[in-house]
Amino acid sequence: MVWTWRFETADGSAVSPQDDGGTFASRGDAESWVGEFYPDLADQGVDQVSLLEDGQVVFGPMSLHP
Template sequence: MPWTWRFEKADGTETTTGLQVEEFSTQGDAESWIGEAWRDLKEEGIDQVVLLDDGATVYGPMSLHAE
């Protein structure tokens, strides 16, 4: 089952990124990637992300902005 991220604007509208987006074989790999990429995603105007496991929401939306 591939783990992926969905990228969203603050209102929940799905958006895209210019970064190389990949599928991950584990949740840990996906979370490690977001830990490294979140600043770049935020700079592109992405406000929040949702973690998906084979298309099913695992958690999110998770804001990329400080509270």
């Protein structure tokens, strides 16, 4: 299984941050990464993220704003 994040603006349009985290071997690794880098992502115009497992959304979209 491969875990990745999809990054979007508030209206659902795709956005590409400078660091997208690449791929992760586990959901926990992916969630830890976004937990650490969400302020940087928000500064780059990412409003929400969705977690994908092998290309299928399993969680989200989740807002990066309070």
